[in-house]
Amino acid sequence: MAEPAVQEKQASSHEAVLEKISRFYRMGGNEVRALDEVSVSFARGSFWAILGASGSGKSTLLNLLGCLDRPSAGRYLLRGADVSQMDDDQLSEIRLRSIGFIFQSFNLLPQSTVAENIALPLYYQGWDPARSSQRARELATRVGLQERLDHRPMELSGGQQQRVAIARALANDPAILLADEPTGNLDSATSREIMQLLSELNEQGKTIIMVTHEEDIAAFASRRLYLKDGRIDRIEP
Amino acid sequence: MLIPSRKLREIRLGINSLLQHKLRSFLTMLGMVFGVGSVIAMLAVGEGASKEALDQPLEEESQQTTRTFMSIYGLLYEDELRIAQSFPQVLRTVPVKILRKVGRLGEHTMDLRLLGTTPGWFQLVRRPLIAGRALLPADLKNLANTVVLTEYGARRLLARENSIGQQLTLGGESFQVVGIVRSETGQGEGLQSPDQQIDAYIPLTTARARFGDIAVQFSAGSRSRELIELHQIIAEVDSTSQVTATASGIEVMLRRFHKKKDYSISVPLALLRQAEATKRTFNVVLGSIAGISLLVGGIGIMNIMLASVTERTREIGIRRAIGAKRRQIIRQFLIETMVLSTTGGLIGIAIGLLIPWLITLVAGMPTVVTSLSLLLSLGISLAVGIIFGLYPAVRAAKLDPIEALRHE
Numbered sequence A: 001m002a003e004p005a006v007q008e009k010q011a012s013s014h015e016a017v018l019e020k021i022s023r024f025y026r027m028g029g030n031e032v033r034a035l036d037e038v039s040v041s042f043a044r045g046s047f048w049a050i051l052g053a054s055g056s057g058k059s060t061l062l063n064l065l066g067c068l069d070r071p072s073a074g075r076y077l078l079r080g081a082d083v084s085q086m087d088d089d090q091l092s093e094i095r096l097r098s099i100g101f102i103f104q105s106f107n108l109l110p111q112s113t114v115a116e117n118i119a120l121p122l123y124y125q126g127w128d129p130a131r132s133s134q135r136a137r138e139l140a141t142r143v144g145l146q147e148r149l150d151h152r153p154m155e156l157s158g159g160q161q162q163r164v165a166i167a168r169a170l171a172n173d174p175a176i177l178l179a180d181e182p183t184g185n186l187d188s189a190t191s192r193e194i195m196q197l198l199s200e201l202n203e204q205g206k207t208i209i210m211v212t213h214e215e216d217i218a219a220f221a222s223r224r225l226y227l228k229d230g231r232i233d234r235i236e237p
Numbered sequence B: 001m002l003i004p005s006r007k008l009r010e011i012r013l014g015i016n017s018l019l020q021h022k023l024r025s026f027l028t029m030l031g032m033v034f035g036v037g038s039v040i041a042m043l044a045v046g047e048g049a050s051k052e053a054l055d056q057p058l059e060e061e062s063q064q065t066t067r068t069f070m071s072i073y074g075l076l077y078e079d080e081l082r083i084a085q086s087f088p089q090v091l092r093t094v095p096v097k098i099l100r101k102v103g104r105l106g107e108h109t110m111d112l113r114l115l116g117t118t119p120g121w122f123q124l125v126r127r128p129l130i131a132g133r134a135l136l137p138a139d140l141k142n143l144a145n146t147v148v149l150t151e152y153g154a155r156r157l158l159a160r161e162n163s164i165g166q167q168l169t170l171g172g173e174s175f176q177v178v179g180i181v182r183s184e185t186g187q188g189e190g191l192q193s194p195d196q197q198i199d200a201y202i203p204l205t206t207a208r209a210r211f212g213d214i215a216v217q218f219s220a221g222s223r224s225r226e227l228i229e230l231h232q233i234i235a236e237v238d239s240t241s242q243v244t245a246t247a248s249g250i251e252v253m254l255r256r257f258h259k260k261k262d263y264s265i266s267v268p269l270a271l272l273r274q275a276e277a278t279k280r281t282f283n284v285v286l287g288s289i290a291g292i293s294l295l296v297g298g299i300g301i302m303n304i305m306l307a308s309v310t311e312r313t314r315e316i317g318i319r320r321a322i323g324a325k326r327r328q329i330i331r332q333f334l335i336e337t338m339v340l341s342t343t344g345g346l347i348g349i350a351i352g353l354l355i356p357w358l359i360t361l362v363a364g365m366p367t368v369v370t371s372l373s374l375l376l377s378l379g380i381s382l383a384v385g386i387i388f389g390l391y392p393a394v395r396a397a398k399l400d401p402i403e404a405l406r407h408e
């Protein structure tokens, strides 16, 4: 009788739980094991960095966590819900409601303004235009771009573009913020600013999982997961 | 209230997206505008030419190419009146009476075949004048003893141009030669005209007054006397498409007034077929022009749409990563292409109406814009625009979001 209650409590204190998650790619005849039975729990409000050599499976892991991809085997619980067996529409819904994604190459719509880019998730959530542009303005202010609402991404610096992407990722008030090398295209000073912003968001309670190559960027995170050939090498601390 | 406002938002978003990609939208629309516009304009010019060729106005007697006739045999004077009065589509009726009389011009005497008719004959069957004049309404009114020789008859009688004004004795009556006309050439207009071996024309009224309606028939060696008022009535119908229907109408009417079937109706099928062939040729030419224009317009639209696949695929990847469902993406692109195609199509229609109008104004060429050409061009262009606008969207929406994002 006590055991389920404990499990329940454990599940609720974890934002995301991976149980023996594998992801295989079939390349012609042979099979690439991008992830091989990875099990790890990400606590609510934690800040993780995922490190490892190129090709070790970092992006694959992050895409799975972001419901952009489905595991070949294993179970993925997001806030207690098993998302590993969901269909495309259900995964879209999860991404829309619970995930905020930040990419290395920003992935902004080049022809849309800053405000339109930030409000994009709200459009798919069905917000009315007045409310969503109000929210876009608040989020732009949060990342320090309140003066740039009507600019196009091309008119902004790399760091500013990444701030727009962060504001967009925050628009749906996600459970987890996922970032795949968010500073990969930025110089070190700008990288520091972006990391400062992410740290603040984490202090305000956001769970953040970030892929990076660089130890000094990883130092901003409270925990570090090292991948090697699709398996967990070690977790620090 | 909720659903329309949602729709409105989607349409506004579509327009917004089109405005964000001005060049692409403009080029796509250009394909649309010229696809639709050129098809309508070309079909209008072709249709105008076709109409002009098929039903030329009556005034242009001399260059008329196609006419519609029906011949009816074994008839009464009344029948002509009835036909002329009962059928509005019958433009003209020409009565024909055939007689055989001994004729003498100077020294020459011979058996002549005469044709009693009205001036309408010369307008209908077109026998160009060689000399003098044709029969006139006054000849009929005054029961004048005037005769117009055919080229054939003139040759037999050894008549020349200076024979005009001379007296020709026909069945004991003296007639004045007033003109000579060319004989039927043989290739004709497909009408079985009864004057192939006719020597001369005289006014119908004169023929009736001088010679009566009793004809002597020679058949199988025996002679019989018979009352025949008219041998033929030729009816001209205002358009080829009406001929068959009018013929049956006349048939029904004649049946009512003739106790026995002493008449027959003949429709110049060869002529009709020729008209149909002309129409068909025009249709094939017009169809090809329309097809080629639509193809060119369609390829233009297709090119622009496909050229933007990469850009659009990335965009779709971003939208999918943020949480858009496949069908939302497809819907968004459908609305976008529909807004674009409809706008382009409407501008195309405006241009398609304007160009024929200008052609008629400037070049004086007749043009006819048919509703079929409007529907056809708009329909096909919309289909092409929507299919090729949607194709990259459907393909990209099918991809995994990761693959779509990685698309170079």
Ligand SMILES: Nc1ncnc2c1ncn2[C@@H]1O[C@H](COP(=O)(O)OP(=O)(O)OP(=O)(O)O)[C@@H](O)[C@H]1O
Pocket (backbone or CB within 6 Å): A025, A026, A027, A032, A033, A034, A052, A053, A054, A055, A056, A057, A058, A059, A060, A061
């Ligand atoms: N779509 C795919 N098809 C086939 N193999 C793939 C695919 N995506 C990833 N892989 C393979 O899976 C392995 C892990 O790739 P992944 O992108 O996760 O590496 P990574 O750790 O993010 O590397 P990097 O630091 O270079 O970004 C690699 O061997 C890669 O070749």
Ligand SMILES: [Mg+2]
Pocket (backbone or CB within 6 Å): A058, A059, A060
């Ligand atoms: Mg990677």
